[in-house]
Every structure is written in C-alpha cells, then in structure tokens.
Amino acid sequence: MKPHLLTLVFIFAFAFCSAQQLKVEVKTIKNQEGKDIEAWVAHLDQTSDECMESYEDFMKDAFDLKTSKENKTMMMVEKVILNEMSGLRLDQRTFFTGESAGTAVAFTFSPGYDIHFGTKLYKEEFEHGEKLVKSFVKFHYKDFYNKKIKVIQKALVDKQAEITSDEKKIEKNKKSELDNNKKISNGDSDAAKLRIKNDSLEKENATLEAQIASDRSEIKSLQDQLIKFQESVKKVEEF
Numbered sequence: 001m002k003p004h005l006l007t008l009v010f011i012f013a014f015a016f017c018s019a020q021q022l023k024v025e026v027k028t029i030k031n032q033e034g035k036d037i038e039a040w041v042a043h044l045d046q047t048s049d050e051c052m053e054s055y056e057d058f059m060k061d062a063f064d065l066k067t068s069k070e071n072k073t074m075m076m077v078e079k080v081i082l083n084e085m086s087g088l089r090l091d092q093r094t095f096f097t098g099e100s101a102g103t104a105v106a107f108t109f110s111p112g113y114d115i116h117f118g119t120k121l122y123k124e125e126f127e128h129g130e131k132l133v134k135s136f137v138k139f140h141y142k143d144f145y146n147k148k149i150k151v152i153q154k155a156l157v158d159k160q161a162e163i164t165s166d167e168k169k170i171e172k173n174k175k176s177e178l179d180n181n182k183k184i185s186n187g188d189s190d191a192a193k194l195r196i197k198n199d200s201l202e203k204e205n206a207t208l209e210a211q212i213a214s215d216r217s218e219i220k221s222l223q224d225q226l227i228k229f230q231e232s233v234k235k236v237e238e239f
Contacts, residue, residue: 038118039106054140
C-alpha cells in the first residue's frame, strides 16, 4: 500500500471513531460582551475553522448574504431580514466554541442593541430559529460528506487504474517469458541469459501480484467507507 493512500485510509478510519452528531438545542451562552443570551446551538463533529467556512457558505447559498468574521470565535450578518423567522431587521451572530468532540455553533438573533430573540422575548420568532439552524446542520454535513465521497471515488478510480496497469505488466512479462522459452527450446546461444531474465520476470510478477492483492484489499476498505459516508448523508437528509 502506498504511503499517501495509507494516510487517506487512516484519516477516513479516524472520521468514524466518533458518532456523527445531529443535535440542535436551546442554550444560554455568553455573547461578545459577556452577557447571557439564549441561542440555538448545533453540535458538529468538525473544527471551528471548518464550521465557520460552512456557515459562510450556508448564508451565501440559503440567503445570498455576505458574512463577516468579527473575531476568532464569532461571525455575523448585520441588519438583515430573515423572512423565515421575522419581518424585523436584525443582527444574526454566530459563535463557534471548540468541544471535545468538535464544535458548538451557537446562533443568536438580535433586533436591537440589547434585545434578543429567546424563549421569553420574541418567543415565536425564536422558535423559528430551530428550523434555520437545522438547515445549517444539514448543509454542513452534506457538504462535508459529499467532499469526502468525491475523494474516495477518485481514490477508487486511481487504485483500479494501478491494478489495470500492473495486470498489463504481468501479461507482458508472461509473454516475454514464453518468447524466451521458445528461444531456449530452439537452442538459442544466449539461453543462460534468457533463463536469468525469466527468473527476473517471475520475481517481478510475484511482486506485482502481491501489490494487486494489497490494492484490492484497499479498494474493499475504501468501498466500505464510501457506504458509511453515503449512509451518513442519508441520515442528514432525514434530520
């Protein structure tokens, strides 16, 4: 197995060490001013940087909105109307906090300087926030897993191409051996050299056959991982 594919398999295997998180809940968090504020919080398996990138892509894709990064842990869109939630113009801030199993992504909605949607104030509007955050979670995981699926699919194509190439080399070597054996049978003056060459060809074929066996085993592993990623996408779509 080649080093880069060893790394690839290790990364994919590691990705399945922890269960996929599909969880959205209401929590009280500290905002950028250190004040307690209610938020819809999603718990994702990936790093803060990956979640920030997903948030930026989601707001662009779902609402055609441009986000800004206010600091290392907060991104926002200012003075926007999210019709799915409310007709009020508001600031939507999202906080990213590292956790042992990934990142907590907390969405807050503020129609005023010190006014925020929550379970008591603007309760109905705040409840609509759950659907928005779940849409983000689905967007994040589908994008994340689909990218991994493409990587695996490419690896499978490349690995199969290597097998095909090695099989052609084996057939070429076998043909050379047959040609050499005919020359030896016909009393070729270089028979000793041809026997040495055949020994070399047989050793090369043994090495190629071992590599093909290894590659086929790796293909099986990649196919198993592909199925798991596809199953993860299906679970996300049902979330």
